[in-house]
Amino acid sequence: MDYKFLSETNLFKGLSEGDIKKVLPCLKPEEKTYQKNEIILHTGQTTNKIGMIIKGGVNISVLSYWGQGQIFGHVKAGEIxxxxxxxxxxxxxxxxxIAAKNTEIIFFDFSALVSTCQKSCPYHNELILNLIMIxxxxxxxxxxxMxxxxxxxxxxxxxxxxxxxATINNSNYFSIPFNRQELADYLNVDRSALSNELSKMRADGLLDFYKNSFELKKI
Structure with missing residues (x-):
């Protein structure tokens, strides 16, 4: 277990590596690995666990009745x-x-995270506050x-x-977590139409791009 990594996540914010070593057994951790495009949780399924990305990332996708997918969000390493x-x-x-790439996840029992354990660990209140902030x-x-x-x-x-x-990265040059199809799904547009518009915006001198890396330019 990489306690240093966990101490740098928002869920364990404020806890030292030593604190995490003490509280982690209370949360019933379970580590799993998934291949790219493998479904981790299915529509219609129920769960009592929170997942944290250790390596890789996942997409949150909603399928229509006719099987068309639409990405609502991306969860990266360190997020839940x-x-x-x-x-x-x-x-x-x-x-x-769905795993966006080969991904490692650690699952925590939700009820154990938000409840004071028999050992009366002093860390649960911090975890609950962190969870509310997330x-x-x-x-x-x-x-x-929206x-x-x-x-x-x-x-x-x-x-x-x-x-x-650009604002989030504090730079006009940045990479996004989506490939072209995933970005089209996220923005709820046709992929071909998105690619055409990006090409037009590049021709108009608004931006440049290579795969999922973008550079925004001043007009």
Missing amino acids: FGENYAAVPDKELLCDV AARKNLLFSSR IHTSSKSIRDRVSSYLSEQ
């Missing part, structure tokens, strides 16, 4: 997923959690996606998303 459903254990998932940040991210997809124009959707990424 499944907490909302684990908090309501009888609630069936409305999405698939949930609040995720709500803001979902709000951002902003990105609110426009009818593909260019406006792309501009909104890439502008946010």
Whole structure:
């Protein structure tokens, strides 16, 4: 177990490596590995566990009745997923959690995380506060996606998303966690139309790109 890595995550923020070593057994950790495109949690499934990405990353994807996928978010190393459903254990998932690449995950028992254990560990309150903060940040991210997809124009959707990424990275040069199809799904647009618009924006001198790396340019 990489305690240094865990100490740098938002879930264990404020806890030292020694603190984590003491509290971790209470959380019933379970480590698993997944191959790229492997489904980790299925639509209709229930869960009582929170997953944390150790290596790799996952996409949160919603399938329509006709099988068309739409990506609602990406979870990267150090981040967690499944907490909302684990908090309501009888609630069936409305999405698939899919490995975006070869991925290592550690699962924690939700009830053990938010409850004081028999050992009366002094760390549970910090974990609960950290979990609340993570949930609040995720709500803001979902709000951002609604902003990105609110426009009818593909260019406006792309501009909104890439502008946010530039702000997050504090740079006009950055990489995004999506390939072209995943970005199209995230922005809810056709892939070919997205590629055409990106080419037009490059021709107009607005940006340059190579695969999932982008450079925004001043007009």
